[in-house]
Amino acid sequence: MNWTAIVVETSTEAVDAVSYILTDTGATGVKIDDAADYQKLKPGKYGPYGEIVDPSTLPHREEGAAVTGYYPPTTFVPEKIADIRQRVAKLADFGLNPAPARVAAEEIDNQDWATAWQKYYHPVRVTRELTIVPQWEEYTPATADEKLLVLDPGMAFGTGTHPTTQLMLQALTIALRGGESMIDVGTGSGVLSIAAKQLGAGEVWAYDIDDVAVKSAKKNLALNPIAKDVHTGVNSLLDGIHTQVDLVVANILAEIILPLVPQAFENLKPGGKFLTSGIINTKFETVKKAIEAQGFVVDETMRIKDWYGIIAHKPAPEEA
Protein backbone atom coordinates (compact mmCIF):
# COMPACT_ATOMS: atom_id res chain seq x y z
CA MET A 1 0.00 0.00 0.00
CA ASN A 2 1.07 3.54 -0.69
CA TRP A 3 1.08 6.78 1.17
CA THR A 4 -1.67 9.31 0.42
CA ALA A 5 -1.42 13.07 -0.04
CA ILE A 6 -4.60 14.93 0.88
CA VAL A 7 -4.66 18.42 -0.60
CA VAL A 8 -6.95 21.15 0.72
CA GLU A 9 -7.35 24.22 -1.46
CA THR A 10 -8.16 27.11 0.80
CA SER A 11 -7.56 30.80 1.51
CA THR A 12 -4.39 32.35 2.95
CA GLU A 13 -6.18 33.23 6.20
CA ALA A 14 -7.20 29.60 6.80
CA VAL A 15 -3.74 28.07 6.18
CA ASP A 16 -2.78 27.65 9.86
CA ALA A 17 -6.15 26.20 10.83
CA VAL A 18 -6.16 23.77 7.87
CA SER A 19 -2.59 22.67 8.70
CA TYR A 20 -3.78 22.01 12.23
CA ILE A 21 -6.72 19.93 10.97
CA LEU A 22 -4.46 17.84 8.72
CA THR A 23 -1.94 17.22 11.50
CA ASP A 24 -4.73 16.48 13.98
CA THR A 25 -6.23 13.91 11.58
CA GLY A 26 -2.96 11.98 11.34
CA ALA A 27 -0.81 13.65 8.66
CA THR A 28 2.84 13.02 9.49
CA GLY A 29 3.91 16.10 7.56
CA VAL A 30 2.29 19.15 6.01
CA LYS A 31 3.34 21.23 2.99
CA ILE A 32 2.01 24.74 2.39
CA ASP A 33 1.85 26.45 -1.00
CA ASP A 34 0.49 29.95 -0.40
CA ALA A 35 0.24 32.66 -3.07
CA ALA A 36 0.75 35.27 -0.33
CA ASP A 37 4.23 33.87 0.40
CA TYR A 38 5.35 34.66 -3.17
CA GLN A 39 3.93 38.17 -2.98
CA LYS A 40 6.16 38.84 0.05
CA LEU A 41 9.34 37.59 -1.67
CA LYS A 42 11.99 40.19 -2.48
CA PRO A 43 14.52 39.65 -5.28
CA GLY A 44 16.96 37.07 -3.97
CA LYS A 45 18.90 33.90 -4.66
CA TYR A 46 16.09 31.65 -5.80
CA GLY A 47 17.72 30.15 -8.91
CA PRO A 48 18.92 26.54 -8.90
CA TYR A 49 22.57 27.73 -8.77
CA GLY A 50 21.91 30.49 -6.24
CA GLU A 51 21.58 33.13 -8.93
CA ILE A 52 19.39 36.19 -8.35
CA VAL A 53 15.95 35.75 -9.89
CA ASP A 54 12.89 38.01 -9.97
CA PRO A 55 10.51 36.10 -7.64
CA SER A 56 7.48 36.93 -9.81
CA THR A 57 8.98 34.76 -12.56
CA LEU A 58 9.11 31.66 -10.30
CA PRO A 59 6.33 29.15 -10.90
CA HIS A 60 3.77 29.92 -8.21
CA ARG A 61 0.10 30.00 -7.28
CA GLU A 62 -1.65 33.19 -8.32
CA GLU A 63 -4.16 33.14 -5.48
CA GLY A 64 -5.22 31.27 -2.38
CA ALA A 65 -3.29 28.38 -0.87
CA ALA A 66 -3.00 24.62 -1.03
CA VAL A 67 -2.17 22.70 2.14
CA THR A 68 -1.07 19.10 1.66
CA GLY A 69 -0.99 16.48 4.39
CA TYR A 70 0.91 13.18 4.02
CA TYR A 71 -0.84 10.12 5.45
CA PRO A 72 0.65 6.67 6.04
CA PRO A 73 -0.58 3.55 4.22
CA THR A 74 -2.77 2.45 7.14
CA THR A 75 -5.06 5.48 6.62
CA PHE A 76 -8.66 4.76 5.60
CA VAL A 77 -8.77 7.56 3.03
CA PRO A 78 -12.54 7.95 2.28
CA GLU A 79 -13.34 8.41 5.97
CA LYS A 80 -10.39 10.78 6.40
CA ILE A 81 -11.51 12.94 3.47
CA ALA A 82 -15.06 13.17 4.81
CA ASP A 83 -13.77 14.19 8.24
CA ILE A 84 -11.39 16.81 6.80
CA ARG A 85 -14.08 18.19 4.49
CA GLN A 86 -16.48 18.63 7.39
CA ARG A 87 -13.87 20.25 9.65
CA VAL A 88 -12.61 22.59 6.92
CA ALA A 89 -16.19 23.70 6.10
CA LYS A 90 -16.78 24.36 9.82
CA LEU A 91 -13.96 26.91 9.88
CA ALA A 92 -16.54 29.38 8.51
CA ASP A 93 -18.37 29.12 11.87
CA PHE A 94 -15.20 30.42 13.53
CA GLY A 95 -14.98 33.42 11.20
CA LEU A 96 -12.29 31.96 8.92
CA ASN A 97 -13.04 31.79 5.22
CA PRO A 98 -11.92 28.31 4.06
CA ALA A 99 -12.99 28.87 0.40
CA PRO A 100 -12.75 27.17 -2.01
CA ALA A 101 -12.36 24.37 0.58
CA ARG A 102 -11.71 21.72 -2.08
CA VAL A 103 -10.36 18.47 -0.64
CA ALA A 104 -8.74 15.86 -2.88
CA ALA A 105 -6.55 12.83 -2.36
CA GLU A 106 -3.82 11.28 -4.45
CA GLU A 107 -1.72 8.18 -3.92
CA ILE A 108 2.01 8.68 -3.68
CA ASP A 109 4.32 6.07 -5.13
CA ASN A 110 7.45 7.10 -3.41
CA GLN A 111 7.77 5.33 -0.06
CA ASP A 112 10.33 7.95 0.95
CA TRP A 113 7.44 10.22 1.94
CA ALA A 114 7.38 8.33 5.22
CA THR A 115 10.47 10.21 6.25
CA ALA A 116 10.77 12.96 3.61
CA TRP A 117 9.35 15.58 6.00
CA GLN A 118 12.21 14.91 8.40
CA LYS A 119 14.53 17.04 6.33
CA TYR A 120 12.47 20.13 7.21
CA TYR A 121 12.56 19.40 10.94
CA HIS A 122 15.64 20.74 12.72
CA PRO A 123 16.54 21.77 16.28
CA VAL A 124 14.51 24.77 17.34
CA ARG A 125 14.98 26.85 20.49
CA VAL A 126 11.35 27.40 21.47
CA THR A 127 11.91 29.36 24.66
CA ARG A 128 15.03 30.72 26.37
CA GLU A 129 15.42 27.42 28.24
CA LEU A 130 13.88 24.82 25.92
CA THR A 131 15.24 23.51 22.63
CA ILE A 132 13.50 20.75 20.69
CA VAL A 133 15.94 18.40 18.98
CA PRO A 134 14.83 15.77 16.44
CA GLN A 135 16.12 12.38 17.50
CA TRP A 136 18.20 12.01 14.33
CA GLU A 137 20.12 15.33 14.79
CA GLU A 138 23.33 15.98 16.73
CA TYR A 139 22.99 19.12 18.83
CA THR A 140 25.17 20.83 21.41
CA PRO A 141 23.44 23.31 23.75
CA ALA A 142 24.56 26.88 23.19
CA THR A 143 24.32 27.80 26.89
CA ALA A 144 24.56 25.90 30.17
CA ASP A 145 20.89 26.53 31.09
CA GLU A 146 19.50 25.28 27.75
CA LYS A 147 17.40 22.13 28.24
CA LEU A 148 16.83 19.66 25.40
CA LEU A 149 13.62 17.89 24.42
CA VAL A 150 14.57 14.99 22.16
CA LEU A 151 11.66 14.04 19.91
CA ASP A 152 10.69 11.72 17.12
CA PRO A 153 7.09 12.84 16.64
CA GLY A 154 6.35 10.10 14.09
CA MET A 155 2.57 9.88 13.63
CA ALA A 156 1.69 12.03 16.65
CA PHE A 157 1.05 15.76 16.79
CA GLY A 158 3.70 17.70 18.63
CA THR A 159 6.92 18.59 16.85
CA GLY A 160 6.92 21.60 19.15
CA THR A 161 6.86 24.08 16.30
CA HIS A 162 3.08 24.61 16.03
CA PRO A 163 1.94 27.90 17.66
CA THR A 164 -0.45 26.02 19.98
CA THR A 165 2.41 23.87 21.35
CA GLN A 166 4.67 26.90 21.66
CA LEU A 167 2.01 28.70 23.70
CA MET A 168 1.90 25.81 26.16
CA LEU A 169 5.70 25.58 26.34
CA GLN A 170 5.76 29.27 27.25
CA ALA A 171 2.91 28.76 29.74
CA LEU A 172 4.76 25.88 31.44
CA THR A 173 7.85 28.08 31.72
CA ILE A 174 5.74 30.74 33.45
CA ALA A 175 3.72 28.42 35.69
CA LEU A 176 6.16 25.79 36.96
CA ARG A 177 8.25 26.42 40.05
CA GLY A 178 9.38 22.83 40.68
CA GLY A 179 7.91 19.66 42.16
CA GLU A 180 4.35 20.17 40.85
CA SER A 181 2.14 17.19 39.97
CA MET A 182 0.63 17.53 36.50
CA ILE A 183 -1.76 15.93 34.02
CA ASP A 184 -1.11 16.43 30.29
CA VAL A 185 -4.41 15.95 28.42
CA GLY A 186 -3.98 15.14 24.71
CA THR A 187 -0.27 14.50 25.05
CA GLY A 188 0.37 13.68 21.35
CA SER A 189 4.14 13.20 21.03
CA GLY A 190 4.53 13.82 24.79
CA VAL A 191 6.28 17.13 24.13
CA LEU A 192 4.58 19.04 26.97
CA SER A 193 5.22 16.32 29.56
CA ILE A 194 8.90 16.19 28.61
CA ALA A 195 9.12 19.98 28.80
CA ALA A 196 7.39 19.97 32.21
CA LYS A 197 9.87 17.44 33.58
CA GLN A 198 12.78 19.48 32.19
CA LEU A 199 11.32 22.52 33.99
CA GLY A 200 11.17 20.66 37.31
CA ALA A 201 7.67 19.11 37.47
CA GLY A 202 7.19 16.22 39.91
CA GLU A 203 4.80 13.36 39.12
CA VAL A 204 3.27 13.63 35.62
CA TRP A 205 0.45 11.72 33.91
CA ALA A 206 0.10 11.96 30.10
CA TYR A 207 -3.13 10.87 28.39
CA ASP A 208 -4.39 10.78 24.83
CA ILE A 209 -7.53 9.41 23.21
CA ASP A 210 -5.41 8.02 20.35
CA ASP A 211 -3.35 4.92 21.10
CA VAL A 212 -0.91 5.77 18.29
CA ALA A 213 -0.18 9.04 20.11
CA VAL A 214 0.30 7.23 23.42
CA LYS A 215 2.79 4.83 21.78
CA SER A 216 4.64 7.80 20.30
CA ALA A 217 4.65 9.58 23.68
CA LYS A 218 6.07 6.48 25.39
CA LYS A 219 8.87 6.32 22.82
CA ASN A 220 9.71 10.00 23.26
CA LEU A 221 9.57 9.84 27.05
CA ALA A 222 12.10 7.02 26.86
CA LEU A 223 14.37 9.20 24.71
CA ASN A 224 14.48 11.77 27.53
CA PRO A 225 15.86 10.18 30.72
CA ILE A 226 14.39 12.95 32.89
CA ALA A 227 10.87 12.02 31.70
CA LYS A 228 11.14 8.24 31.99
CA ASP A 229 8.85 8.12 35.03
CA VAL A 230 5.90 9.92 33.34
CA HIS A 231 2.78 7.72 33.50
CA THR A 232 0.97 7.28 30.18
CA GLY A 233 -2.41 5.94 29.17
CA VAL A 234 -5.22 6.04 26.62
CA ASN A 235 -8.03 8.17 28.03
CA SER A 236 -10.63 10.60 26.73
CA LEU A 237 -10.09 13.94 28.48
CA LEU A 238 -10.22 13.31 32.26
CA ASP A 239 -13.10 10.81 32.08
CA GLY A 240 -12.98 8.55 35.14
CA ILE A 241 -10.07 10.43 36.70
CA HIS A 242 -10.63 11.86 40.18
CA THR A 243 -7.43 13.17 41.69
CA GLN A 244 -5.90 16.40 42.93
CA VAL A 245 -2.93 17.77 41.00
CA ASP A 246 -1.15 21.13 40.82
CA LEU A 247 -1.40 21.57 37.06
CA VAL A 248 -3.58 20.46 34.14
CA VAL A 249 -2.21 21.26 30.68
CA ALA A 250 -4.18 20.70 27.46
CA ASN A 251 -3.50 21.76 23.88
CA ILE A 252 -6.70 20.58 22.19
CA LEU A 253 -9.22 22.35 19.96
CA ALA A 254 -11.69 24.75 21.60
CA GLU A 255 -14.67 22.43 21.13
CA ILE A 256 -12.86 19.73 23.13
CA ILE A 257 -11.59 22.12 25.79
CA LEU A 258 -15.17 23.09 26.75
CA PRO A 259 -16.11 19.66 28.23
CA LEU A 260 -12.64 19.47 29.82
CA VAL A 261 -13.11 22.70 31.84
CA PRO A 262 -15.29 21.20 34.67
CA GLN A 263 -13.09 18.07 34.76
CA ALA A 264 -9.92 20.16 35.10
CA PHE A 265 -11.54 22.18 37.91
CA GLU A 266 -12.48 19.00 39.78
CA ASN A 267 -9.01 17.47 39.41
CA LEU A 268 -7.03 20.55 40.50
CA LYS A 269 -5.98 21.37 44.06
CA PRO A 270 -7.08 24.81 45.30
CA GLY A 271 -4.52 27.21 43.81
CA GLY A 272 -3.79 24.69 41.01
CA LYS A 273 -3.28 25.94 37.46
CA PHE A 274 -5.09 25.15 34.21
CA LEU A 275 -3.02 25.85 31.08
CA THR A 276 -4.78 25.48 27.78
CA SER A 277 -4.32 26.27 24.08
CA GLY A 278 -5.53 25.10 20.70
CA ILE A 279 -7.99 28.01 20.78
CA ILE A 280 -8.49 29.72 17.42
CA ASN A 281 -9.11 33.49 17.74
CA THR A 282 -12.85 33.33 17.02
CA LYS A 283 -13.38 30.79 19.84
CA PHE A 284 -11.24 32.60 22.40
CA GLU A 285 -14.03 34.57 24.15
CA THR A 286 -16.26 31.46 24.38
CA VAL A 287 -13.51 29.39 25.99
CA LYS A 288 -12.41 32.20 28.33
CA LYS A 289 -16.02 32.76 29.48
CA ALA A 290 -16.49 29.01 30.08
CA ILE A 291 -13.28 28.92 32.16
CA GLU A 292 -14.41 31.92 34.24
CA ALA A 293 -17.97 30.60 34.60
CA GLN A 294 -16.51 27.40 36.07
CA GLY A 295 -14.92 29.44 38.87
CA PHE A 296 -11.35 29.71 37.55
CA VAL A 297 -9.48 33.02 37.70
CA VAL A 298 -7.82 33.85 34.36
CA ASP A 299 -4.28 35.04 35.12
CA GLU A 300 -2.86 35.46 31.65
CA THR A 301 -3.91 35.16 28.02
CA MET A 302 -1.34 34.60 25.32
CA ARG A 303 -1.40 34.69 21.55
CA ILE A 304 0.72 33.52 18.60
CA LYS A 305 -0.68 34.27 15.16
CA ASP A 306 -4.39 33.24 15.22
CA TRP A 307 -4.03 30.99 18.26
CA TYR A 308 -4.66 31.76 21.92
CA GLY A 309 -3.53 30.21 25.17
CA ILE A 310 -4.91 30.76 28.66
CA ILE A 311 -3.33 30.40 32.09
CA ALA A 312 -5.98 30.20 34.84
CA HIS A 313 -6.03 29.04 38.46
CA LYS A 314 -8.58 27.47 40.78
CA PRO A 315 -8.97 29.95 43.64
CA ALA A 316 -7.75 28.87 47.08
CA PRO A 317 -10.37 29.26 49.88
CA GLU A 318 -8.61 32.36 51.23
CA GLU A 319 -9.17 34.11 47.88
CA ALA A 320 -12.96 33.78 48.10
Ligand SMILES: C[S@@+](CC[C@H](N)C(=O)[O-])C[C@H]1O[C@@H](n2cnc3c(N)ncnc32)[C@H](O)[C@@H]1O
Ligand atom coordinates in the same frame (compact mmCIF):
# COMPACT_ATOMS: atom_id res chain seq x y z
C1 LIG B 1 -3.03 19.48 19.12
S1 LIG B 1 -2.53 17.92 19.65
C2 LIG B 1 -1.47 18.37 21.02
C3 LIG B 1 -0.25 17.51 21.16
C4 LIG B 1 0.77 18.02 22.18
N1 LIG B 1 0.22 18.02 23.51
C5 LIG B 1 1.24 19.40 21.81
O1 LIG B 1 0.96 20.34 22.58
O2 LIG B 1 1.90 19.58 20.78
C6 LIG B 1 -4.01 17.35 20.41
C7 LIG B 1 -3.95 15.93 20.92
O3 LIG B 1 -5.16 15.71 21.64
C8 LIG B 1 -5.62 14.41 21.37
N2 LIG B 1 -7.07 14.39 21.66
C9 LIG B 1 -8.09 14.81 20.88
N3 LIG B 1 -9.26 14.63 21.51
C10 LIG B 1 -8.98 14.11 22.74
C11 LIG B 1 -9.77 13.69 23.85
N4 LIG B 1 -11.09 13.80 23.84
N5 LIG B 1 -9.14 13.18 24.94
C12 LIG B 1 -7.78 13.07 24.97
N6 LIG B 1 -6.99 13.44 23.93
C13 LIG B 1 -7.57 13.95 22.83
C14 LIG B 1 -5.24 14.15 19.94
O4 LIG B 1 -5.15 12.76 19.69
C15 LIG B 1 -3.89 14.86 19.84
O5 LIG B 1 -2.81 13.99 20.11
